[in-house]
Amino acid sequence: MKVLPVGEDALLVEVSSGDEAHALHAELLRRRAEGALSAREIVPAARTVLLDGLDAPARVAAELTAAELPPAPPRARAVVELPVRYDGPDLADVAAHWGVPEREVARLHAGTEFRVAFCGFAPGFGYLTGLPPRYDVPRRATPRTAVPAGSVALAGPYTGVYPRSSPGGWQLIGTTDAVLWDHARVPAALLSPGTRVRFVPVEPVGHP
Amino acid sequence: MTDRALAVVRAGALTTVQDLGRPGHAHLGVPRSGALDRPAADLVNRLTGNPPETAVLETTVNGCTVRPRSTVTVAVAGAPCRVAVDGRPVAWGAPVRVPAGALLDVGPAVSGLRSYVGVCGGITVEPVLGSRSTDLLSGLGPPPLTDGTVLPLGRPSGVHARVDVAPQPAPPAELVLRVTLGPRDRWFTPEAVRTFVSRPYRVSPASNRIGLRTEGAALERARPGELPSEGMVLGAVQVPPDGRPVVFLADHPTTGGYPVIAVVRAADLAAAAQAVPGTPVRFTAVRRR
Numbered sequence: 487m488k489v490l491p492v493g494e495d496a497l498l499v500e501v502s503s504g505d506e507a508h509a510l511h512a513e514l515l516r517r518r519a520e521g522a523l524s525a526r527e528i529v530p531a532a533r534t535v536l537l538d539g540l541d542a543p544a545r546v547a548a549e550l551t552a553a554e555l556p557p558a559p560p561r562a563r564a565v566v567e568l569p570v571r572y573d574g575p576d577l578a579d580v581a582a583h584w585g586v587p588e589r590e591v592a593r594l595h596a597g598t599e600f601r602v603a604f605c606g607f608a609p610g611f612g613y614l615t616g617l618p619p620r621y622d623v624p625r626r627a628t629p630r631t632a633v634p635a636g637s638v639a640l641a642g643p644y645t646g647v648y649p650r651s652s653p654g655g656w657q658l659i660g661t662t663d664a665v666l667w668d669h670a671r672v673p674a675a676l677l678s679p680g681t682r683v684r685f686v687p688v689e690p691v692g693h694p
Numbered sequence: 695m696t697d698r699a700l701a702v703v704r705a706g707a708l709t710t711v712q713d714l715g716r717p718g719h720a721h722l723g724v725p726r727s728g729a730l731d732r733p734a735a736d737l738v739n740r741l742t743g744n745p746p747e748t749a750v751l752e753t754t755v756n757g758c759t760v761r762p763r764s765t766v767t768v769a770v771a772g773a774p775c776r777v778a779v780d781g782r783p784v785a786w787g788a789p790v791r792v793p794a795g796a797l798l799d800v801g802p803a804v805s806g807l808r809s810y811v812g813v814c815g816g817i818t819v820e821p822v823l824g825s826r827s828t829d830l831l832s833g834l835g836p837p838p839l840t841d842g843t844v845l846p847l848g849r850p851s852g853v854h855a856r857v858d859v860a861p862q863p864a865p866p867a868e869l870v871l872r873v874t875l876g877p878r879d880r881w882f883t884p885e886a887v888r889t890f891v892s893r894p895y896r897v898s899p900a901s902n903r904i905g906l907r908t909e910g911a912a913l914e915r916a917r918p919g920e921l922p923s924e925g926m927v928l929g930a931v932q933v934p935p936d937g938r939p940v941v942f943l944a945d946h947p948t949t950g951g952y953p954v955i956a957v958v959r960a961a962d963l964a965a966a967a968q969a970v971p972g973t974p975v976r977f978t979a980v981r982r983r
Contacts, residue, residue, distance in 0.1 A: 490876060490877035491874070491876060491877065491982055492876065492877050492927055492930075492954070492957055493874055493927055493929055493930075493957030493958075493959070493960075494874065494957075494959065494960065494982065494983060496927045496957075498877045498924060498925065526717055526718055527717065527718060527720040527721065527925075528721060529720045529721050529925035529948060529949070530721065530925075531922065531923045531924040531925050531949050532922030532923050532924065533922045533924070534922075534924040534925065535925070536720075536924065536925025536926075536927070538720070538925070538927050539717070604721075604923070604949065605721060605722050605723040605948070605949075606723045606923060606947065606948050606949030606950075607723060607947070607949070608723055608832055609719075609722055609723045609724045609832050609834060610722060610723060611723050613923070650833070669822045669823060669834065674722070674823065675722045675723075678721065678722055679721055
């Protein structure tokens with residue numbers, strides 16, 4: 487665990503894998519809940535957790551540097567199921583990258599349990615991990631100026647769902663009717679860091 | 695009419711509702727948002743007897759014109775500008791009574807960029823995640839004002855203004871931003887780090903509430919590629935592939951993949967919010983306190 491100071495009152499804690507970032511995030515949330523850590527923001531990301539708005543950053547840095555990272559907590563949280571139609575315009579490109587038939591993309595994707603590694607890009611947009619590294623795909627060479635809300639998309643090691651229409655360069659493989667973000671709902675975000683996610687095909691895969 | 699509301703007659707180039715923003719939701723991808731020139735927003739609230747979390751208007755470049763439907767006390771601060779009620783000049787930076795139905799004109803910024811209009815009782819549009827701020831990155835909060843928008847006003851708190859006039863810093867002729875280096879300064883060559891803290895930059899016209907963009911010497915990277923996405927703080931100086939530093943302001947994205955060479959002290963961001971395009975910028979390295 488490497489602790490980097492960020493400005494006057496933040497720390498960036500760097501670890502070596504997404505799983506470690508998940509475990510660290512859970513541990514930091516636990517410490518904050520029990521009053522041992524005062525941080526306004528705890529922001530997990532790919533290989534880091536950012537602690538922002540700290541009262542005593544130097545003390546927290548010293549504590550974290552000395553600490554052993556506990557293992558990730560058991561998967562206690564329920565799985566969020568997102569209904570999906572594998573009808574995205576980039577399904578063929580993704581199938582080609584993966585070297586499989588198109589309907590196999592759907593089968594592999596729907597057969598994977600994902601976890602929200604972190605959020606960003608837009609409120610309620612989760613970066614979901616779970617696919618093996620051999621299924622990483624590049625972003626599209628030319629981003630789309632408008633990706634429809636509910637688009638299920640892939641880029642790099644991540645799957646994501648666009649909470650609202652926005653420009654985007656991810657490969658679109660499907661569509662969901664799930665409402666990822668509704669600020670009038672509690673909680674507003676369907677997905678938050680650590681949430682387990684499964685994509686459930688609306689139509690049986692392979693029998694269109 | 696006696697209803698507590700403010701009719702927007704001239705929205706101006708970009709006028710938004712702002713308060714202290716919505717910190718605490720960055721892990722969901724929600725920017726903090728909030729007034730860019732926080733001391734100016736605080737001041738107009740104090741001048742109008744409002745608590746500090748009260749929502750105000752933030753104008754850009756050319757002010758705005760509004761018509762309150764009931765008699766209200768207002769105050770304008772931030773970027774200096776001409777203020778008039780029904781065409782008659784009134785004080786800037788002080789409480790002003792605007793009769794019901796009168797026209798309050800907040801003129802173009804004489805210097806600086808953003809003027810703040812506080813109204814006794816505050817702007818009471820529906821809050822989103824505890825804040826009424828317009829967030830231009832994510833679209834949360836009320837949309838920017840348009841001509842004809844009617845904004846609800848709250849009841850006065852009953853607290854008398856604790857100041858009547860207040861000294862304010864003039865918008866800077868040169869923007870000096872104190873920075874602490876890191877967390878990713880090692881992603882740049884030592885020469886690039888020296889350039890960053892010694893050479894002059896200029897404020898780019900592409901700046902907005904998301905970031906203060908700069909023009910000047912490109913900073914050379916010591917290593918190629920992108921970082922895995924990581925959390926971003928207010929004041930982070932991110933360096934995109936063109937090598938020109940961008941200072942993250944209130945509507946900044948919560949995560950990003952370009953390396954952050956340094957972080958600007960929070961106290962210097964109000965001046966950054968008032969720096970017009972072309973203003974010289976210097977980044978100066980300071981020790982972490």
